[in-house]
Amino acid sequence: MEAERRRAEALDAADPLTALRGRFLLPDGVVYLDGNSLGALPAHVPAVLDDVVRRQWGTDLIASWEAGGWWTAPERAGAKVARLVGAHPDEVVVTDSTSVDLFKVLAAGARLRPGRARLVVEPGSFPTDLYVAAAVADLLGLQLDRVAPADLAAHLAAHGGDVAVVAYSHVDYRTGELLDLPGLTALAHRAGALSCWDLSHSAGALPVGLAEHGVDLAVGCGYKYLNGGPGAPAYLVVARRHHGALTNPLPGWTGHARPFAMEGSYEPAAAVSRMRSGTPPVLSLLALDAALDVLQDVDLAALRARSLSLTGLLVELVGAHVPSLRVVTPRDPARRGSQVSLAHPQAQRVVRDLAARGVVGDFREPDVVRLGVAAPYVTHADVVTTVERLREVAP
Ligand SMILES: Cc1ncc(COP(=O)(O)O)c(C=O)c1O
Structure with a gap:
């Protein structure tokens, strides 16, 4: 050849x-050719991690939560992801795993559409998406509809007024097919439903344009095309227009408006920060935060x-x-x-x-x-x- x-x-x-x-x-x-499973190691990340472990953790100790920017890393890394997925910086937070984030945004999304009793997912989704959607439906008393994208228009014509959220994956993990995110999002909106996208196989690989296409909710992996390393935390996205009414189904102290006031009752933090739950995995998070710099000027x-x-x-x-x-x-x-x-x-x-x-x-x-x-x-x-x-x- x-x-x-x-x-x-x-x-x-x-x-x-x-x-x-x-x-x-x-x-x-x-x-x-497996960067869609575990992205390669960016050359500058080992030195960053060495500094995080030896100096920030080893020497500066607890002061690093402020001085090392540990506390704000979920939002800082989120803003870098935002550039890659075409969202506003305050719409993205890096937290938990994709599975947990999907649970959070699906439950939160369904609550933003009270009175609608159906959740739509794609039958061929990555298994975790199906398991999580089924669990959310079960907990909230919703019906789970498995609808192929080609059948979505007909499904919404029949049941659209009852659909709370349509949740699809942007790229099929098995076939590599890219779905029509703008078109399917517009269909969901015409029925009054929210759209939710799993961007695990598209973010960092192609422009997504979440804000441009009016997507409501999204999640995705940190360890594939974002090169965050094995087990890197995931991210979730909630469009600004939903922040006012947004509730976190797993509220925790790090998503509180005043976490260090240690108040007995919950008051959500501003914007998407309220979707944080517990203490972030700082070492993995800072590896991802550094890895994201590789694509920021691309x-x-x-x-x-x-x-x-x-x-x-x-x-x-x-x-x-x-x-x-x-x-x-x-x-x-x-x-x-x-x-x-x-x-x-x-x-x-x-x-x-x-x-x-x-x-x-x-x-x-x-x-x-x-x-x-x-x-x-x-x-x-x-x-x-x-x-x-x-x-x-x-x-
Ligand atoms: C589409 C999709 N969603 C989610 C995941 C995994 O989610 P988690 O970060 O919870 O392991 C994968 C992993 O390959 C995936 O391909």
Whole structure:
């Protein structure tokens, strides 16, 4: 595949974003295509963490809650996430896990639409989203409707007046399909419902435009395209217009208006800070806070263009050179997230053999080879290497 390699190298040379790879530490000889599961380590983060542990914790001790900016880190990191998802800085807070945050925003969202007794979710959602939505429905006495996006218009035409929240994932974790966030949000709004999006597989990979599209609620992972490290805390987003009536279903002292007054009754903090509950995991939080700096000066439209160029090349070369694999991810760029999923009857074995040859992807039931393409550190040359290895392991 010499001609393909020359073409890929020319594409990398012409794209200024290829230089972003230098901001990450990745082992030599590895093509890392699992950044949609665990993002790579930004090169400056080890020194930040070393300072947090040795100086801030080890020497400055309790004073670091103020001096080290520990107390305000959920909002500080939230403002950095806000830039990536197109929200206002005071609409995002980094806290808890995606599962817990989804619980919080779904319950809070349902309370913002009293009298409506249905919650809509996507049947193929990541399992935690389904479990959490079912638990919220159960607790609040709502009916859970599993509605595919293609059926949402008909569902809302029949039951829209009774739907409190429509909760979908922006990019399908298994197929890599990108849903029409503006269109589906507008449908929900026309029925008077709130829209809620899980951005785990889109934030940091493509522009989301939450405020522009009027999205009400959102959540997402910190450890995928945001590169916050294993178990990094997640974030939640609540649009400003809902802050006045917003209640946290898990109120805790760190979300109180005056946490250190230690009052016996709860008064929520301003804006989205009221969605905080307990003490944040400071080490993980500060790793994420630092990791977010990697993307703060990056033009997201250019990053999206690079991502589509990479995934487009991968789809094209797999189609041309690896007939045993079926491309599951939509070929239409407008419907493609930042991953390419390939079906193969021995997908698990293919993923294992690929890894043994230095190309790291992952397997998803039942038959999917999932290749995450994080545009900041994956190159067009990596794509050609991947296809060469795929030809070897899945001839
Ligand atoms: C769409 C989606 N939501 C949520 C999660 C995980 O949530 P949590 O941070 O609670 O583990 C994942 C993890 O892969 C995911 O893909």
